[in-house]
Amino acid sequence: MINRYEVYETNQMIAEENLDVRTITLGISLLDCIDADLDKLNENIYNKITTVAKDLVKTGEEIEQEFGIPIVNKRISITPVALIGGAACKSPEDFVTIAKTLDKAAKEVGVNFIGGYSALVSKSMTKSDENLICSVPQALACTDRICSSINVGSTKTGINMDAVRLCGEIVKKTADATKENDSLGCAKLVVFCNAPDDNPFMAGAFLGVTEGDAVINVGVSGPGVVKHAIEQVRGKGFEELCETIKKTAFKVTRVGQLVAGEASKRLGIPFGIIDLSLAPTPAIGDSVAEILEEIGLERVGAPGTTAALAMLNDQVKKGGVMASSYVGGLSGAFIPVSEDKGMIDAVEMGALTIEKLEAMTCVCSVGLDMIAIPGKTSASTISGIIADEMAIGMVNQKTTAVRLIPVIGKDVGETAEFGGLLGYAPIIPVNEYDCSAFVNRKGRIPAPVHSFKN
Amino acid sequence: MKKCVITVVGKDTVGIIAKVCEYLAGANVNILDISQTIVDGYFNMMTIVDVTNCSKEVAVVSKELEEIGTSIGVAIHCQREEIFEKMHRL
Numbered sequence: 326m327i328n329r330y331e332v333y334e335t336n337q338m339i340a341e342e343n344l345d346v347r348t349i350t351l352g353i354s355l356l357d358c359i360d361a362d363l364d365k366l367n368e369n370i371y372n373k374i375t376t377v378a379k380d381l382v383k384t385g386e387e388i389e390q391e392f393g394i395p396i397v398n399k400r401i402s403i404t405p406v407a408l409i410g411g412a413a414c415k416s417p418e419d420f421v422t423i424a425k426t427l428d429k430a431a432k433e434v435g436v437n438f439i440g441g442y443s444a445l446v447s448k449s450m451t452k453s454d455e456n457l458i459c460s461v462p463q464a465l466a467c468t469d470r471i472c473s474s475i476n477v478g479s480t481k482t483g484i485n486m487d488a489v490r491l492c493g494e495i496v497k498k499t500a501d502a503t504k505e506n507d508s509l510g511c512a513k514l515v516v517f518c519n520a521p522d523d524n525p526f527m528a529g530a531f532l533g534v535t536e537g538d539a540v541i542n543v544g545v546s547g548p549g550v551v552k553h554a555i556e557q558v559r560g561k562g563f564e565e566l567c568e569t570i571k572k573t574a575f576k577v578t579r580v581g582q583l584v585a586g587e588a589s590k591r592l593g594i595p596f597g598i599i600d601l602s603l604a605p606t607p608a609i610g611d612s613v614a615e616i617l618e619e620i621g622l623e624r625v626g627a628p629g630t631t632a633a634l635a636m637l638n639d640q641v642k643k644g645g646v647m648a649s650s651y652v653g654g655l656s657g658a659f660i661p662v663s664e665d666k667g668m669i670d671a672v673e674m675g676a677l678t679i680e681k682l683e684a685m686t687c688v689c690s691v692g693l694d695m696i697a698i699p700g701k702t703s704a705s706t707i708s709g710i711i712a713d714e715m716a717i718g719m720v721n722q723k724t725t726a727v728r729l730i731p732v733i734g735k736d737v738g739e740t741a742e743f744g745g746l747l748g749y750a751p752i753i754p755v756n757e758y759d760c761s762a763f764v765n766r767k768g769r770i771p772a773p774v775h776s777f778k779n
Numbered sequence: 780m781k782k783c784v785i786t787v788v789g790k791d792t793v794g795i796i797a798k799v800c801e802y803l804a805g806a807n808v809n810i811l812d813i814s815q816t817i818v819d820g821y822f823n824m825m826t827i828v829d830v831t832n833c834s835k836e837v838a839v840v841s842k843e844l845e846e847i848g849t850s851i852g853v854a855i856h857c858q859r860e861e862i863f864e865k866m867h868r869l
Contacts, residue, residue, distance in 0.1 A: 327860060329814065329825050331867040332784055336856065390838035393858035579865040 342549035343611040346584045347604045348398040349385050350525035352532035352540040353377050355404040363413040367426040374430040377539050382435040384591045402530035403441035411453035417460035424464035424471050431470040440472040440530030448482040461495050465510035466502035472528035478518035478715040480722045483772040490764050492516045493708030504733035507741040511730040516711050518718030518725045523598050524654040540597035541589045545581035546604040549611045555619050567640045574644030582649045600654030601645035605665035607748035613658050614667025625667055626677030635688035657690030663750035664695055673751045687717050692726035697741040697750035700733035709760035720773050781831045782860040789853025791822040807834045
């Protein structure tokens with residue numbers, strides 16, 4: 326029988342170390358909503374989402390109450406809209422009507438984000454893909470709960486540099502379209518390489534075409550729990566440190582598995598995957614940076630940061646894999662700047678630069694995430710940063726992503742405020758040497774030689 | 780059998796167990812195990828209960844126990860046993 330110490334440990338994790346299930350994300354396929362008539366398509370989409378997801382929030386809240394574990398977000402991911410709207414949408418404006426429908430459906434069922442306003446263009450773009458991408462600034466400016474992602478590269482296909490160039494411009498236009506709110510629109514726009522089909526985390530969640538009609542994917546979290554656990558092995562060797570992280574990740578993931586199983590059973594929707602991630606929030610004690618500092622760095626960004634993060638990421642996976650029947654999504658430590666108090670502090674005091682963050686993305690999920698850069702940064706420089714990050718993903722056969730916020734009207738030394746889980750971020754300097762001649766070359770970067778495995 | 784773990788933590792006062800047990804009896808919840816200590820005036824109780832024949836939803840029991848806790852100045856949590864079982868047992 327369960328003993329007092331085990332109960333105490335679990336409840337302490339929840340009450341004092343911010344243990345939570347970060348998200349239950351209901352994936353909904355919209356493939357069967359496709360229609361050549363735009364009004365009919367919008368109606369089909371609205372009806373499907375509000376039918377399949379009608380009990381999602383209520384069920385999540387019941388599980389929270391019964392098990393005493395907070396489930397921070399209930400969200401929806403959908404089939405990439407560029408595929409769904411292809412037959413009906415002849416212009417970017419047509420796609421914006423779908424964004425509005427999605428926003429309305431999200432509000433109706435009470436989820437805080439719906440992800441999948443997306444295009445998968447890792448090799449080339451269809452007219453529909455291009456229209457969707459061009460509609461993103463307007464779509465994000467006139468909606469509240471839509472998240473958009475664009476996959477512009479993969480290890481198998483190489484990097485679609487035409488899409489990278491376009492995305493640089495789109496990031497800039499989105500920033501401009503939402504400049505009254507510190508360019509908040511860009512916090513809901515991710516550019517990916519090797520985007521996973523089953524990611525439950527925003528802003529990059531979408532339901533890939535390889536998935537079924539509906540699926541429950543769950544993202545766990547728990548940076549505070551890991552930090553507390555490794556405080557107990559301060560000064561000890563790597564073996565003990567790694568064992569401690571693994572054991573903690575195991576416990577955290579088991580909670581996610583339990584919640585996923587319950588949600589799946591109650592909603593009558595199959596369970597997909599658990600995403601084993603350390604997802605920080607701006608709350609004190611819920612920070613990945615603080616874990617790295619507890620491991621032995623004065624500040625995140627100091628030499629040793631990449632190695633410490635590589636180790637942390639690997640141990641989280643090793644501990645978590647055994648605790649779940651299916652693992653997927655992004656699975657790894659997240660290093661967003663604005664959503665992590667330790668990262669924010671490190672950037673503010675100059676310990677952490679965008680170049681170090683780029684190095685860190687080589688060894689963890691996901692990428693250059695929630696980084697505020699000067700509003701004057703050119704579209705081609707943003708494309709250059711995206712290309713660099715995509716190259717890391719392509720060559721290392723991992724997911725990488727870029728979520729940069731060029732804060733219009735602000736510069737280094739100022740701070741952008743996004744609010745809530747999105748947090749706030751000091752504006753970080755960016756290398757201003759020009760890369761436009763590189764970015765303006767047409768076509769794509771070929772797939773690396775080690776992708777030819779057949 | 781569907782089990783829950785109820786924990787009560789807070790400053791000791793007269794009738795904490797009585798209040799909790801009275802509520803549980805009213806909801807047709809059977810107590811399987813109960814243990815209690817007081818350290819430095821702080822009351823600490825853990826109870827394992829059977830909610831198989833409970834007349835209310837577990838979520839409702841949990842919410843109402845929380846409210847009882849608030850009214851007598853202690854923190855009461857009622858959680859399904861599985862969360863502890865899954866985390867600490869293979």
